[in-house]
Amino acid sequence: MFFLAGVVGWNAQEIFESDDLVDQFRQALLNIRAILKAGGSGPHHITRMTWYVTDMDGYRARLPEFGAIYKEIIGKNFPVMACIGISALVEPQAKIEIEVTAMIP
Secondary structure, three states, X not given: OEEEEEEEOOOOOOOOOOOOHHHHXXXXXXXXXHHHHHOOOOHHHEEEEEEEEOOXXXXXXXXXXXXXXXXXXXXXXXXXXXXXXXXXXXXXOOOEEEEEEEOOO
């Protein structure tokens, strides 16, 4: 089992390049994919995801964008997922944080 916790939408230097929720979502998924690859796994091995977002209304309003980005980066793997609206994250600039569980074959 492979556990990823607290993946946010910053780059490899831990700098947020955007304050936009969708941009941070894209970067968080790219980060997840890179972490999985480094551990000998991939997006198709993800079994669970929990998304924490600071703007639930913004998330709902842009669902088609989220779906397209998810399919582009993660593919056609649809694990058990939950999306939870929260007031803030540990990183003040973060708009989304994602936890992942994957099964390495």
